[in-house]
Amino acid sequence: MSSARLERWIERKLRLRHVELVAELYDSRSILKAARRLNLTQPTLSKALQDVEATLGLTLFERTNRGLSPTAYGEIFARHAKIVLAQLRHAAEELESLRVGYSGKVTVGTLLAASASILPDAIARLKKERPGVTVSVVVGTYDILMPSLLAGDLDMVLGRLPEEGRKRELLYEEFYAEPICLVTRPGHPLLRRRRLGLRDLVNEAWLLPLPETALRRQVERAFLEANAPVPRNVIESVSILTNRVLLRKSDCIGVMPYHVALDDIEHGLLSILPVKLKSIETPVGAILRAPGELPPAAAALFEYLRLAAKDVPSARL
Template sequence: MSSARLLDGRLKLRHLNLVTAIADCGSIVAAAETLFITQPVVSRGLRELEEILGVDLFERGPRGVTPTESGAVFLEHARAVLGQLRLAQRRLEQLARADIGAVTVGTHLAGSNILLPHAISAAKREHPGLTVIVRESTPDLLHAALLAGECDLIVGRLSATAPVGIVGHVLYREPIRLVARVGHPVHELEAPDLRRLAEFPWVFPVEQTELRAELEALFIRENLAIPADRVECTSLPTLRELLLTGDFLAALPMLIAERDERLRLVEFPLPSIRRAVGVSVPAERSPTPAAAALFEQLRAHAAGLDPDVA
């Protein structure tokens, strides 16, 4: 396929919106509903795009559509283009308002209870007109939002499996520790092993997270199944309430437990689970003034959390 086919004027932004909506929704019918247009319009637009590209973008099946290999490649670039346009719109709006604008920051557990709130407060003191939007989700969804231009930066554990196009900046390193409420019977045990701990109910991370994989590996090494009596959750408020109102155990970033007087670290080390906490940003996108202001405060406040700061 000649690259000139993408630049001869036939490719429109509506084609990019169509193809990403189809991929996100998994069917042409659902994409039409999401875009508030008819199914024939979506089908016609997809045919036009496939004719321009000279490849099939989706495989049709009885339960919907899935991207072909060519479709997955094109979708990656389509999302990047739309992300750049969203960013351009936001930056132009900020210039028109003559203020620093808004920043959307994603977060997932690590850094969410101390670093991020303190950095936001400091940034707001310096820029009262700054609007900060905090988005909590699993790392995979946050990465997708970052690449799509729906999020400016992510604060949390840096992932070795982050998608291409995302760069991580280390702020500090924080161990993961096993946690239970004050007064939990686990604290009466002397040097408990994992088999004994598995008899308690646990709050486990959901499957899309690296911490879930690390905990599963820990149980496998001890020839144990993960606890059958468990709740799978990554919402910090829900997780904390479960810990305080039941006999649950959970693996959490150490600073979350140390700063909570109602929680206590369990005397069971997780030496293999220690990861860098930092900020993830798009590799090919310069930060907005709002994102740069928050990033500056994140760096400043991280310096006081751990001596092992990059």
């Protein structure tokens, strides 16, 4: 299809309905499932999809007996469809905010680092100021949250910022530098040792983040820099609940962002091992879609995040 014809098609034939359908089909990977969610029957949706594809002259989804799989064209159309829908939701929120005062919804993706420090603080401030705003927090890893951010499902992602491989279509704002500390249960025999380095800890049991994470690589680099072999006795877990209990009930050594550990340390539930890890300090901040303006509720939360970041206590290691 020529671009002129395509533009005319968008003006005359493309309905918001089509955009909605393609987005739903993309998410559910099945005509039947999408039809159920949209309260339509399967043949209707099948036909609607055929209409869109016929007019575009492009196949958006390959049909299989296991459902749909998006083609390269489908990937592009669905990505834009979701952004258009998110934008319209934000428009509705903004209108509603104006009508009733403060309201709207913010959806935040969070990685471990920000969860314990600035996010609860910022949410508390936001809710105090704007009780009508709904805040939805999604916890996940970088790999899971970034596609959601790009697709318009999340307003922002908080956490440790990647230092390489940053995307041009995203904005990165650093809030503070997060040191990493080694933690154990209080009363751990190692805490009585006067001089302690990574080389003394190689044979201990370690509780480490998963191998594909940046933090894990940094820890392993720290061992290399200390001329020490990487520990062999390792438990891999990203479950903060599991980790906290495990640390308290065993003698293993954990690796935690300082501000995640801080609350437990202040309550005497964990202790910091006096080992210097000077090379492990990474920026914590927010990732946003660029350029697009944040909807009002999300913009408000973002401002409170900036304020909360200023109050983050500096590390005493």
